[in-house]
Amino acid sequence: MKREVLLDVKGLNVTFGEHRKQYNAVKNVNFKIYKGETFGLVGESGSGKTTIGRAIMRIVKSSDGDILYKGEKINGTISQELDQRVMREIQMIFQDPLASLNERAKVDYIVSEGLLNLEHGIGERERKKQVEQALMDVGLLPEFASRFPHEFSGGQRQRIGIARALIMKPDFIVADEPISALDVSIRAQILNLLRDMQKKRQITYLFIAHDLSVMRFIADRIAVIRKGEIVEMAETEDLVAHAMHPYTRALLSAIPMPDPRREKEKKLFIYDPAIHDYSEDKPTWQEVRPGHFVLANQREAGEYKRMYEG
Amino acid sequence: MEREMILEVVDLDICFQLRGKVLHAIRDVSMELYQGEILAIVGESGSGKSVFTKSFMGLLDKNGYVAGGSIVYFGGEEEREVNLTAISRERDWRRIRGHEIAMIMQDPMTSLNPLKTIGSQIMEAVLLHQKVGRMEAIKRTLKHLEDVGIQEPEKRFEQYPHEFSGGMRQRVVIAIAIACNPKILVCDEPTTALDVTIQAQILDLLKELRHKYNLSVILITHDLGVVANMADRVAVMYAGDIVEIGTSEEIFYDPKHPYTWALLSSLPQAGQKGSDLFSIPGTPPSLYVDIKGDAFANRNPQALKIDFVKRPPYFQVSPTHKAKTWLLDKRAPKVTLPPIVEKIRKGGLF
Numbered sequence: 001m002k003r004e005v006l007l008d009v010k011g012l013n014v015t016f017g018e019h020r021k022q023y024n025a026v027k028n029v030n031f032k033i034y035k036g037e038t039f040g041l042v043g044e045s046g047s048g049k050t051t052i053g054r055a056i057m058r059i060v061k062s063s064d065g066d067i068l069y070k071g072e073k074i075n076g077t078i079s080q081e082l083d084q085r086v087m088r089e090i091q092m093i094f095q096d097p098l099a100s101l102n103e104r105a106k107v108d109y110i111v112s113e114g115l116l117n118l119e120h121g122i123g124e125r126e127r128k129k130q131v132e133q134a135l136m137d138v139g140l141l142p143e144f145a146s147r148f149p150h151e152f153s154g155g156q157r158q159r160i161g162i163a164r165a166l167i168m169k170p171d172f173i174v175a176d177e178p179i180s181a182l183d184v185s186i187r188a189q190i191l192n193l194l195r196d197m198q199k200k201r202q203i204t205y206l207f208i209a210h211d212l213s214v215m216r217f218i219a220d221r222i223a224v225i226r227k228g229e230i231v232e233m234a235e236t237e238d239l240v241a242h243a244m245h246p247y248t249r250a251l252l253s254a255i256p257m258p259d260p261r262r263e264k265e266k267k268l269f270i271y272d273p274a275i276h277d278y279s280e281d282k283p284t285w286q287e288v289r290p291g292h293f294v295l296a297n298q299r300e301a302g303e304y305k306r307m308y309e310g
Numbered sequence: 311m312e313r314e315m316i317l318e319v320v321d322l323d324i325c326f327q328l329r330g331k332v333l334h335a336i337r338d339v340s341m342e343l344y345q346g347e348i349l350a351i352v353g354e355s356g357s358g359k360s361v362f363t364k365s366f367m368g369l370l371d372k373n374g375y376v377a378g379g380s381i382v383y384f385g386g387e388e389e390r391e392v393n394l395t396a397i398s399r400e401r402d403w404r405r406i407r408g409h410e411i412a413m414i415m416q417d418p419m420t421s422l423n424p425l426k427t428i429g430s431q432i433m434e435a436v437l438l439h440q441k442v443g444r445m446e447a448i449k450r451t452l453k454h455l456e457d458v459g460i461q462e463p464e465k466r467f468e469q470y471p472h473e474f475s476g477g478m479r480q481r482v483v484i485a486i487a488i489a490c491n492p493k494i495l496v497c498d499e500p501t502t503a504l505d506v507t508i509q510a511q512i513l514d515l516l517k518e519l520r521h522k523y524n525l526s527v528i529l530i531t532h533d534l535g536v537v538a539n540m541a542d543r544v545a546v547m548y549a550g551d552i553v554e555i556g557t558s559e560e561i562f563y564d565p566k567h568p569y570t571w572a573l574l575s576s577l578p579q580a581g582q583k584g585s586d587l588f589s590i591p592g593t594p595p596s597l598y599v600d601i602k603g604d605a606f607a608n609r610n611p612q613a614l615k616i617d618f619v620k621r622p623p624y625f626q627v628s629p630t631h632k633a634k635t636w637l638l639d640k641r642a643p644k645v646t647l648p649p650i651v652e653k654i655r656k657g658g659l660f
Contacts, residue, residue, distance in 0.1 A: 044505040045476070153593075154355075183354045184532055188576040188589035195586070210505060213535075217578040217587065236583075254510040256535025257659050258577060260558040263539040268510050 006172060006204050007033040007056065011065035014051050014228075025051045027228040028065070030285065033172075038198065038205040040219030040236070042212055042251070048228040049208045053174045056206065057092050069172070088118050091165035095177035097157035101149040107160055108145035111135065114168045134167040135160075138193060155186035159193070166197065176208045191218055213255050216240060224248045230285075234292035244294045244304040247271045276300070315384055316493060316526050317343040317366070322379035322395075324358075324365055324550075333597050335361045337550045338379070343494065348520060348527040350537040350558075352573070353547035356594060359530045362547070363496045366394060367411050368403040385410060385493040408490035409439055416499040418479035422471040428455075428482050429467030435489035454485040457522070459515055477508035484515065488523060495520075498530045513539055534577060538562060543630070546570050549595055549605035556631030563655050566625075566633040568610045571648045579659045580650040588648070604635065612637075612645050 014026040026048045033039040043049040054060045056067055058075065067075040074086050091114075094100035101110055111131050115122055132142040138159040149157055158178065165173055175194065179187040195218065197203055209215055215222055216236055223233040224247065232245040243249045250271035257263060276283070281297040288294050288304050296304060324336035335358050343349055351359045364370055366381060381394040383406070397403055415421045423431060429451055436447045436454070448467075455463035458481040471479055480500065487495060497516065501509035513536065520527055529540055537544055537558070544561040546554040546569060554567040565571055574580065575588035592609040595601050604610075607617035616622075616636050625638035636642055653659065 044507065184534075184573060185354060185576045185590040187578070188581075188587040191578070191581075192586045192589060211578075212506075214578045217581045217583060250507060254506040256506075256510070256513075256533065256539045258534040258538045258562060258574065258579065259654050259657060259659055260538040260541075260562050262657060262659075263535075266539070268514065270511075271507070 003034040005032050006035045006070065007206070008068040009052075009056070009065070010068070012052065012055060012062055012067065013064035014048070014055050014060060015063040025228050026055065029225075029228075029230055031223055031230065031233060033204060033206060035204055036198075036202050037220040038207050038218055040215040040222040041206065041208045041225060042210065042215055042222055043225035044210060046227075047225045049225050050176055052225070053092070053176050053206060053208050057090065057174055058086075084118060088114070088168050089171045091168055091170040091173050093158075093161050093165055093173060093175040093178045096181050097154060097161050098149065100161055101157060103149055105148075106145065107135070107147055107149070110149070110160060111145070111164045111167055114164065118168070130167055134163040137166055137197070138163045154182050155189060158182060158190055162190075162193065162197075169201075170203060172204045172206070174206045174208070177210070178207075179214065180209065180211070187214070194218070211255075212251055224251065229295060231295045232293065234289075238289070238292055242289065242292065242308045244288060244292075244307065245296070246275060313347070314345040315342050316345050317384065318382045320380050320382075322362075322365070322381060323377040324361060324370065325375060325377045326371070327373045331598050334600075335374070335550050335597060336365070337601070339550070339552050341545060341552060341555070343526050343528065345526055346520070346524055347542045348517075348529055348540050350529045350531060350541035350544045351547055352531060352534065352537055352544060354532065354594065357547045358550040359547050360498055363413075363498065363528055363530060366494075366496065367407050367413060368394070368397060383410065408435065408487075408492060410492055411494040411496060412487040412490045412492035413496045413498065414480075414483055414487050414500050416502050418476060418483045418503070419471065421483050422479060424471050427468055427470055428474070432482070432485050432489050435486050439490045451489070454489050457488065457519065458482070458485045459511075460485075476504055477512060480504065480512055481515065484512075484519070488519060492525070494526045494528065496528045496530070499532070500529070501536065502531070502533070509536070516540070534573065546573070549601065550597060551605060551634065553606065553635070554633040556627070560628065560631040563651075564627075564631075565651060566627055566631075566638060567606075567635045568612060568637070569606045570633075571651065572609075574654070575648045575650045577650070580653065614642065
């Protein structure tokens with residue numbers, strides 16, 4: 001089965017600062033996202049996961065590498081026509097629903113801002129209709145359009161943020177920690193909503209989060225990122241069952257599980273980068289099992305392979 | 311096993327005056343805290359868990375007041391009982407705060423002074439609470455830094471908060487709390503702002519310090535995984551009331567209250583990929599109006615008629631486990647447990 005590649009990231013590098021103060025936030029990152037899937041990017045704070053999302057959104061400039069969307073390069077200088085198309089088709093959902101909504105604007109304006117910018121000449125009646133539809137799609141009432149963001153709870157605000165993305169009828173959504181700021185019970189609602197939208201409209205997600213247990217529920221494939229480098233990438237269940245890179249295993253062991261007996265016996269596994277001996281045998285990006293990639297040198301790749309054999 | 315009680319809350323009511331209306335934040339809550347245990351309080355935001363513990367230290371906002379009930383602290387000097395609800399003077403509170411009951415907040419950056427060195431901030435607590443001279447205080451500060459797992463304490467002593475990472479800052483905040491020599495440590499979402507790997511380390515540190523300093527710990531969190539990792543006992547809070555309390559094993563393997571079931575079911579670990587995750591319908595009740603019956607009734611699909619009429623009392627499940635739900639009444643119909651409970655019992659989580 002050949003799947004259609006929607007987004008292809010090749011050798012992406014993002015560097016902040018200039019000259020002596022340069023900092024490489026993203027180092028040679030490669031991944032493909034297939035149409036209709038949810039691709040998860042997991043990492044700790046400062047790992048560069050948000051920077052990758054922002055590079056795809058073209059909020060930060062990439063310093064090297066290509067980002068191909070539907071086969072066309074979208075980073076760097078692009079034609080105005082492609083720019084407009086990408087702006088419409090790729091949308092973003094942010095972590096903090098209060099900070100990402102204009103507190104001085106009414107919901108009506110917030111949700112339709114994209115339409116106003118990209119669909120010149122849209123009639124007032126048509127615009128109102130689309131806003132109402134978008135609000136209903138995310139489980140809000142149409143009359144909320146005349147209210148301000150502060151009048152809503154955290155979960156409702158996040159729904160407004162989602163409505164703002166959906167009104168553009170996007171093909172691809174970058175969701176950056178969309179549920180981290182929410183309560184447990186609200187999280188479930190938002191996750192369900194995102195999944196529901198995906199089913200109805202074949203939206204592809206790049207889901208950025210630090211929480212592997214949430215990722216496991218929502219993502220089809222997961223890439224684990226550490227200090228700007230992807231260290232492991234595989235189908236979700238394969239990654240959980242056959243974690244290879246010691247950093248992935250450390251992340252998995254650190255997730256607290258709601259099972260007291262198991263938690264109390266748990267041995268914490270702490271990742272120490274010094275265990276890699278990369279002095280001669282340099283690490284490369286290798287496919288150790290079908291569809292399961294890991295950053296390792298030749299010796300380690302052999303060890304990882306043997307770990308789950310027999 | 312008879313353990314010494316260190317804090318006893320009886321029928322506590324806390325209200326807030328807000329724009330001429332009264333908000334009933336804590337409604338008849340009773341709770342005991344024993345020497346050396348870790349008691350976790352879980353609940354959604356707005357359930358009252360922070361307000362509840364703030365009242366132990368006289369830290370309620372100006373418009374908040376204790377409307378009834380008592381909080382008795384048994385750990386005072388010469389084992390004297392202190393009724394915390396009777397304290398009105400700021401001077402008397404200062405004898406309790408830090409010295410008897412200390413608190414760790416969620417965000418370590420806001421609890422530290424950015425203009426003072428780490429060392430001087432910890433030493434301030436040592437000088438105030440341990441009655442020692444300057445030289446001895448420096449020595450003890452270094453020891454506290456070491457105790458909370460900060461390497462090269464001499465060098466770190468002279469540094470400022472911005473030179474520390476989030477996890478390290480939280481360690482400093484813990485060191486300040488420990489330096490006050492408290493008997494009770496209240497941790498309000500101590501790891502919510504931290505990464506999972508750092509979170510695991512801070513939780514391990516708290517467990518270690520509890521034994522070393524013989525602390526009783528109250529842990530406020532909404533993360534049930536953290537609760538399972540840390541707690542000896544768990545109190546589940548909903549709409550200003552503890553609806554279920556029991557040992558950690560009892561709450562996770564044999565929960566009785568529908569709200570506890572709902573909380574467990576909405577965990578992503580409970581979800582089956584490809585099908586919807588359970589989410590609690592509706593919203594928590596308004597605390598401005600008197601709640602009739604069981605506060606969770608209108609969100610509970612299995613609610614009984616009586617749930618809407620009469621507030622359930624505690625039903626004792628075991629000597630350590632009780633829950634406020636009519637489902638435990640002899641006359642109540644049998645209901646099926648949600649699948650997540652069976653899954654946790656069998657250890658079927660990944």
